[in-house]
Amino acid sequence: MTRRNHDIAELRRLDVAHHLPAQSSYKLQRDIGGSRIIVRAEGSTIYDGDGNAILDGMAGLWCVDVGYGRAELAEVAREQMLELPFYNTFFRTATPPPIALATKLAGLLGGELQHIFFNSSGSESNDTVFRLVRTYWDIKGEPQRKTFISRRNAYHGSTVASASLGGMSYMHVQGDLPIPGVEHVMQPYWFGDGFGEDPVAFGARAAQDIEDRILAIGPEKIAAFIGEPVQGAGGVIIPPDGYWQQVEAICRKYGILLVLDEVICGFGRLGEWFGFQKFGVTPDIVSMAKGLSSGYLPISATAVSRAIVETLRSVDDDFVHGYTYSGHPVAAAVALRNLEIIEREQLVDRVRSDVGPYFAAALARLAAHPLVGEARSLGLIGAVEIVAEKGTNRRFGGREGMAGPMVRDACIAGGLMVRAVRDSIVMCPPFIITHEEIDRMVAIIAAALDQVAETLRALDLPLLEGAGEGL
Numbered sequence: 001m002t003r004r005n006h007d008i009a010e011l012r013r014l015d016v017a018h019h020l021p022a023q024s025s026y027k028l029q030r031d032i033g034g035s036r037i038i039v040r041a042e043g044s045t046i047y048d049g050d051g052n053a054i055l056d057g058m059a060g061l062w063c064v065d066v067g068y069g070r071a072e073l074a075e076v077a078r079e080q081m082l083e084l085p086f087y088n089t090f091f092r093t094a095t096p097p098p099i100a101l102a103t104k105l106a107g108l109l110g111g112e113l114q115h116i117f118f119n120s121s122g123s124e125s126n127d128t129v130f131r132l133v134r135t136y137w138d139i140k141g142e143p144q145r146k147t148f149i150s151r152r153n154a155y156h157g158s159t160v161a162s163a164s165l166g167g168m169s170y171m172h173v174q175g176d177l178p179i180p181g182v183e184h185v186m187q188p189y190w191f192g193d194g195f196g197e198d199p200v201a202f203g204a205r206a207a208q209d210i211e212d213r214i215l216a217i218g219p220e221k222i223a224a225f226i227g228e229p230v231q232g233a234g235g236v237i238i239p240p241d242g243y244w245q246q247v248e249a250i251c252r253k254y255g256i257l258l259v260l261d262e263v264i265c266g267f268g269r270l271g272e273w274f275g276f277q278k279f280g281v282t283p284d285i286v287s288m289a290k291g292l293s294s295g296y297l298p299i300s301a302t303a304v305s306r307a308i309v310e311t312l313r314s315v316d317d318d319f320v321h322g323y324t325y326s327g328h329p330v331a332a333a334v335a336l337r338n339l340e341i342i343e344r345e346q347l348v349d350r351v352r353s354d355v356g357p358y359f360a361a362a363l364a365r366l367a368a369h370p371l372v373g374e375a376r377s378l379g380l381i382g383a384v385e386i387v388a389e390k391g392t393n394r395r396f397g398g399r400e401g402m403a404g405p406m407v408r409d410a411c412i413a414g415g416l417m418v419r420a421v422r423d424s425i426v427m428c429p430p431f432i433i434t435h436e437e438i439d440r441m442v443a444i445i446a447a448a449l450d451q452v453a454e455t456l457r458a459l460d461l462p463l464l465e466g467a468g469e470g471l
């Protein structure tokens with residue numbers, strides 16, 4: 001493959017002059033003279049314009065599960081583009097790839113989840129959930145069931161409805177969100193909100209908060225509960241044992257739909273095809289995106305139960321929702337081939353019985369570091385909590401979220417791409433990551449912690465009591 005030469009200084013200048021990147025401070029973008037430019041990638045490594053090789057501990061943005069450089073995904077896209085680059089699914093038409101992909105997904109999901117609605121992003125999938133669930137209850141003759149229950153610090157996307165479903169208070173500030181009809185309850189974040197408590201008892205208390213809210217509002221008004229099996233962007237929050245069973249039981253007790261946002265967890269991240277299989281629950285609706293195409297093209301999917309489809313089919317009306325690119329043939333063809341790669345290379349098994357346990361053992365070594373309050377993982381997603389005082393969840397003062405970004409920046413400078421969520425470092429590497437690369441990840445994080453420890457201790461800051469609320 002020919003490698004293009006880029007004029008990086010010019011690109012960074014033009015980035016400031018004309019480009020507004022996502023979820024960014026435009027002041028900072030300007031002050032640092034433009035974004036870091038990533039020019040190519042292979043396997044689990046990305047390369048920036050200055051020639052630095054950076055191990056990608058985030059799989060792009062929780063999505064490049066099969067790793068970079070998969071020529072067959074490019075070939076399948078090329079073939080589909082030449083045969084039929086686009087046709088819509090609006091007017092009683094469809095194309096072969098989305099039908100094939102829906103069939104494939106129905107097989108992987110199993111049970112009652114046999115119908116798939118396509119969109120192009122996780123946010124759009126959750127917007128689909130929003131309108132579909134309310135339409136479902138209207139048809140069922142329970143139009144008063146309009147309220148969604150979600151959790152604080154949940155991430156469901158960035159559109160008006162999906163950011164409202166999400167529980168990021170810092171996102172709600174912009175655009176006057178949430179929109180009416182979304183209630184946010186406790187998250188099962190033991191390290192932040194239940195420290196010192198028995199974890200299972202804490203999980204039960206978090207689930208109970210859902211039931212309490214249902215009763216406070218009136219069960220007959222609640223449409224659905226939505227949650228990520230493991231919260232990703234909120235800081236890799238792994239719920240205590242028993243939590244999901246209790247949540248499912250509460251939903252069933254009051255006839256409320258259970259919606260799982262599997263945008264990160266789906267397709268093997270937790271060592272099972274889906275998070276709901278890992279936790280042993282049966283959702284009515286599942287949102288999928290990211291790993292569906294390993295990020296090679298934008299596509300998302302909303303799976304719904306047979307009972308919901310039967311209700312929608314009990315009326316003549318159209319479901320007047322959908323996007324120009326719903327079921328885009330090229331994106332669907334690439335997603336289908338991506339799933340074939342995951343199956344052929346047995347990557348779900350690899351996460352469950354090889355790299356997942358290896359990752360957990362490597363993180364356990366980090367847990368001994370004086371700055372680490374907890375190192376947790378499930379499958380191939382994990383987090384390291386940075387604390388000021390070992391054995392507590394107290395944070396380095398000044399403000400919460402001070403130490404995290406410092407450690408993140410030291411990791412990137414050391415050759416590892418990770419994200420900071422408040423005072424934790426989160427990781428979500430590609431499924432093809434090797435043992436040597438996992439060892440390298442942990443060594444870079446340990447070195448970054450050492451470096452930041454010195455800086456922070458020299459500042460002699462007051463300590464903050466732990467708090468788990470989203471930024």
Ligand SMILES: *Cc1c(COP(=O)(O)O)cnc(C)c1O
Binds near residue numbers: 121123157263290
């Ligand atoms: C990323 C994410 C979304 C939003 O997906 P986009 O493709 O960015 O719109 C929704 N839910 C979860 C759990 C996510 O991680």
